[in-house]
Amino acid sequence: MTSDSAAVNALDLSHFSLTRVLNEDTHSKTVYLLGTLPYSASNGGETRTEPALLIVERLHFTTAEANQLVAKRLTETGSTGQNDVYHWLRGRLRGYASDAADDEWDVKLTVVVPATEAHIRKYTRQERRMIRETPDIYQRVVLPYVEHLPKSRIHWLYNILDGIGEREHVLFNDPDPAHGFMLLPDSKWDKRTMESLYLLCLCHDRTIRSLRDLRAKHLPLLTNIRRQVGQVTSAKYGVPANQLRLFFHYQPSYYHLHVHVTHIQNTQLGGMTVGQAYLLDDVIDMLQLMDDYFQKCTLTYALGQDHPLYAALEEAGATADP
Template sequence: MAEKCANVNDSDCSPAKKVKLNDEDAIENTDERNTSENDATPETELNLSNFKVTKVLQNNCVRKSICIKGTFEDREGLAVVLLEQKSFPHDESILEKGFFDEKTLFRKHFTNDIYRNYDCFPTEEYNSIQTTVIYPATQNHIEKYKRHELYMIDETYELYQQVTLPYIESKSLSLEWITNILEHKAEQESIIYEDSDKDTGFVLITDFKWDKQLDTLKLLALPFQKIKSLRELNASHLPLLRNIRDAGTTAISKKFNIPASQLRIYFHYQPSYYYLHVHFCYLMFEAPGIYVAKAHLLSTVISNLELMSDYYTKAVLSYVVFKDSPLYEKFKSRGALETSTCETLDCK
């Protein structure tokens, strides 16, 4: 079984600074984000019963998720479907009703002294799986969700300029979904805070994969300034970063009653998409991408820029690249990436 499991990869405000405190449904932001359901028409809806599996891209046993490539019988082009188990509710009455009432089915595997092992089949209402569909999916999406061997790269600023930046500029993933949010063309119901200042303003929006349980809370801050990534930050961006930190934590405290001390606030480098954004995550939630070689705490980034205004044009940033990815190939061709001897020798 183990060999089939993939590695864990991949306030009171002025009108311009308003907090939406109502309990509206929320969805997450990533480069796979589509427009909201309210924007969809019946002609564009997908029928998942027509989905045909062609390949398992990744089966992640730690996160209890699976990524599948396939097609729809009545449509052209490829699709990627992500299935992920939801977190359990905290409410005792929901647990009793959904998991321990007369409709719940238990199938026993064994009993040994005080220990018993079962398969549990909750009632239908609580037996759903979080499902994300990317359609039409590009080859970039498929490569992103495929399981790959991982390698560590120590990126100097010279390597950033010569390798990473040209790669970023060649990326073709659309960022229109970000523009739609910032211009209020989509997902207005998911915005919990907005500051429209062109230099220090941002939109704070709930993550579309959030299952609406507070213990898995995840949000995203999208600034109005167009900045590609962490590498472009300097001391001139400190007012923006401080505003995201202070206004963002205040909004989350008011909306969700979670203090700043229980939030993990961070950037990804390398990010999934090249429009600077900040992740806000409940501290007890072990969200993907929160560990070393991926996440950079906002507080640390602010401190680094306070100490050295051009810190991110001098620092070495280490991160993981996937085997056979464009960045992997580019770094490998420059001799900047040490690979296993089996890639250069005829290993049996």
């Protein structure tokens, strides 16, 4: 699916009806809203009122505009892209739009419609607990869950890898099926503030779902990512490799191997915390020491109590004190 400006512009946010506020992040200046929105699929189907997840993120504030913030409200939106159920827009805020240049926008908007329970759960604030996932618990609890996830959950990702969606956003593509990957900006980045730079590497190998699947045979892929990403960011953004943080998440939010790339000055992302992030350099080093390290180790991480895996992990004793 290519970026569909007509479909995105058809989203009239004036008809968004708020159900509740799911969460708000004061560090990233982001609020997560659940509501409903009249929506018609791009194939010309009838318009229906669908659950919609609206993520509103304020872009970088300048000192000059600080005294105007309270009075501003969203007045205008423009499409920046679409992939599957994800729509991206930019917006202007009342009291400032008339003073802004045509190419300057105040907020970055993400609309997920129709929003599923999985989307809503992902962005809802929840209590978290530390999990100690042994190899046995992975085999008995986690792996069956991963294997039964519907492929539709990552349809948007396959759109990118297949060259159908977000083609204009791809910064680099090594098409090698075993060692190649795509690099593109993460939707969380405003694409202009270098210190909040956030990119995403999507591996072409569709057999690797998470850290647990990595072995020494994947080292050429991982070292290729480490080498190429720094070259791309240095050439395109003037950000050298030693100002980048490359890491994996475990548990990941979707089970297709991907690497997060952020600027070293970007310290506000919750996903970089101990108990979720695993540095690419450390993963490479572990695999060089032991081929099947991630099949034999116990992984300790934080998990929300509303995560679909939590109840089964708790029953298996993964939340108990060691």
